[in-house]
Amino acid sequence: MVLSEFAGVSMPDWLDAILRIIFIVALMTIMAFALIYGERKILARFQARVGPTRTGPIGTLQSIADALKLITKEDVRPITADRWAFELAPYMAFVPVFLVFVPMPFTETWFIRDLNLGLLFVFAVLGLNIVGVVMAAWGSDNKYALLGGVRAAAQAISYEIPMLLIVVAVVMVAAGRLAVDGDASAAGSINSIVGDQTTTPYILLQPLGFFIFIIGMLAELHRPPFDMPIAESEVVGGYFVEYSGMRWGLFFLAEYTALFLLVVLASSLFLGGWNWPFGADVGLGLQIVLTLVKTTVMIVLVIGSRALFPRLRIDQLMSFSWKVLLPFAIVQVIANGIILSYGGADWVVGIVSFGLLVALGGLVYYIMRRKQGEGARTVQTTPATPRVITAPEVTPVEAGGD
Amino acid sequence: MEDGVTATQVVFWILAVVMLVSAIGVITAGNIVYAALFFIAALAGVAGIYLILTVEFIALVQLLIYGSAVVILILFALMLTRARERPQALFGRSRPLGIAAALGLMAALIGGIVATTWTTPESSSAIQPVGLQTIGDAIFTIWIVPFIIVGVLLSIALDGAIMLASPDEDDN
Amino acid sequence: MPALEHILVVNAILFAIGAMGVLTRRNAVLILLSVELMLNAVSLNMVAFAVYGHVDFGNITGIVFAFFIIVIAAAEVALALGIVVRTFRNRATANVDEVNLLKW
Structure with missing residues (x-):
């Protein structure tokens, strides 16, 4: 579908498959390079620096220099590390992320395969990546790596649940809308969800969903403010602390590829992906531009959150997922079910979801105020009680190096 | 589909071998974390066979629930309970007896399967994806x-x- | 599609391997893993029957059963691991032979 239609020639299946794989690898590499460079530049701007400038025009070749450095670096394995787990872990972490490219719709016709269960596929396969993380953590035979890996696993499992539930809510809305055209069973395919957003991006119908998805995405990707598994000041780099050279590079590539893919997924589900909200027919060129603009905006948001928010504590992270996000996601699913099964209009869904989002914001604000009050009282009565205060992270950029 | 060996069958046998070898790895590995990692490979084999049987939904649910959640729980439990990791503690005294009983079970099951006449559909076209x-x-x-x-x-x-x-x- | 008998034989071998693990292993978590192997063999069998028979017999109960088996296995793993962790905390062992308070 991708290349044969693009090039306008017919080719045998095996050649098509190989070309698609090459296409993915090239796209992934370019995206990773661009993301690393972009992260360094954007983060530098947030911190009133200029970022890399020396390699190439305005530093654009910095990522390539980093990659060269990684490739030529010595690949070290600690003598007490478990050989098989240590050597295989980067691949276990990387391959699932690579597979998630399959159902991603970059334009209306540019995808590898439009899976009917595309959304389930994304989460099922992406979840396997945590196995590689735990393998690395255990195989390194390093207690900081182990701590980081356990944190990563706990975080991944906790945030996967609200994320999946909110995707279920989105699919319910999509199925309700697609049923009007008589094909509700296509609601699991990402491309048909995007195709349905010709007039209304789903962020208007599911604002709570967008919020929970972004939070879950940041947590799944170990991006600040949810970067406890790889926090330098707490676990000296987390599960890949013992890795160097290209193995470390594979973890890094997996992380950036997952960032790119989840951002594409989020923009497909909530912002309309390749679709333009005002008018149905968009040409291929405009679709590419739309996808790029939407993903770039979201990438800047994700990278900006790294500069803007202080890191949470691990217990705050867990209780936020289980006590706040999960109940709200369940309520959203139930609300969608009730509204849609009684034939409620789309705007009712949107208003209910927006109301839930406001309620979530109010709840978080109330909890924070109460906690602040408690903290003040604790300090007054028993000044010796240690309060763990997490300082905002002001470490220099470590992207590209290790 | 009826004539000779199809590509699907080849893939099925590869997956079956991967699955069974990993399963043997699970029950013989001397290191409990290795056993858990072999278990993942066995699960992936099972998911692949679900795919061959055209039930993608069950395959993906298998990966989602077993592949990530259950395996992570198991790895947690292994890490929480590994005070004394003696290899000899992994197997009981009655190991030969257990192997014999399991082999007997296997023989009985396979014998039963071979002896039964299964009323399978005449042609593969009768097997439609669900x-x-x-x-x-x-x-x-x-x-x-x-x-x-x-x-x-x-x-x-x-x-x-x-x-x-x-x-x-x-x-x- | 592979023949139904071939799938059944493979599943039978997987089931027997799982049984062997239950009978020979002594670590509680490893016994749990072996039980999971047996459960997988069973649900694979059910799916195979459903897929090969649903045209003739008009139902897909086997697939629904496999779904339920996977879900219940998740619950079972959570509970069993809770028990293992609790046992380990009380008796400092995950070896089922050493958890013998109720034995004569």
Whole structure:
């Protein structure tokens, strides 16, 4: 579908498959390079620096220099590390992320395969990546790596649940809308969800969903403010602390590829992906531009959150997922079910979801105020009680190096 | 499909071999974390065979629930309970007896399967993929009561696991 | 599609391997893994029957059963691991032979 239609020639299946794989690898590499460079530049701007400038025009070749450095670096394995787990872990972490490219719709016709269960596929396969993380953590035979890996696993499992539930809510809305055209069973395919957003991006119908998805995405990707598994000041780099050279590079590539893919997924589900909200027919060129603009905006948001928010504590992270996000996601699913099964209009869904989002914001604000009050009282009565205060992270950029 | 060996069959046998070898790895590995990692490979093989049987939904659910959640739980448990990692403690005294019993079971099962005449469809064209909508209709109409009971069971199990694993009030 | 008998034989071998693990292993978590192997063999069998028979017999109960088996296995793993962790905390062992308070 991708290349044969693009090039306008017919080719045998095996050649098509190989070309698609090459296409993915090239796209992934370019995206990773661009993301690393972009992260360094954007983060530098947030911190009133200029970022890399020396390699190439305005530093654009910095990522390539980093990659060269990684490739030529010595690949070290600690003598007490478990050989098989240590050597295989980067691949276990990387391959699932690579597979998630399959159902991603970059334009209306540019995808590898439009899976009917595309959304389930994304989460099922992406979840396997945590196995590689735990393998690395255990195989390194390093207690900081182990701590980081356990944190990563706990975080991944906790945030996967609200994320999946909110995707279920989105699919319910999509199925309700697609049923009007008589094909509700296509609601699991990402491309048909995007195709349905010709007039209304789903962020208007599911604002709570967008919020929970972004939070879950940041947590799944170990991006600040949810970067406890790889926090330098707490676990000296987390599960890949013992890795160097290209193995470390594979973890890094997996992380950036997952960032790119989840951002594409989020923009497909909530912002309309390749679709333009005002008018149905968009040409291929405009679709590419739309996808790029939407993903770039979201990438800047994700990278900006790294500069803007202080890191949470691990217990705050867990209780936020289980006590706040999960109940709200369940309520959203139930609300969608009730509204849609009684034939409620789309705007009712949107208003209910927006109301839930406001309620979530109010709840978080109330909890924070109460906690602040408690903290003040604790300090007054028993000044010796240690309060763990997490300082905002002001470490220099470590992207590209290790 | 009926003539000779098709590509699907080749893939099936590769997956079957991967699955069975990993399963043997699970029960013979001297290192308990290796056993868990072999278990993942066996699960991936099972998921692949689900794919060959054209039930993508079950394959993906298998990966989602077993592949990530269950395996992570198991790895946690292994890490939490590895005070004394003696290889000899992994196998019981009655190992030969157990192997013999399991081999006997295997022989009985295979004998039964071979001896039975299965009324399979005449041609492969009679085997049609089961759509997701069919599965959904079945679960939410015929099997709705079991489905609800499973949901209640899951939440009770979750509560029970939290109760069991959480530390006592006077532990520290 | 592979023949039904071939799938059944493979599943039977997987089931027997799982049984062997239950009978020979002594670590509680490893016994749990072996039980999971047996459960997988069973649900694979059910799916195979459903897929090969649903045209002739008009139902897909086997697939629904496999779904339920996977869900219940998740609950079972959570509970069993809770028990294992609790046992380990009380008796400092995950070896089922050493958890013998109720034995004569």
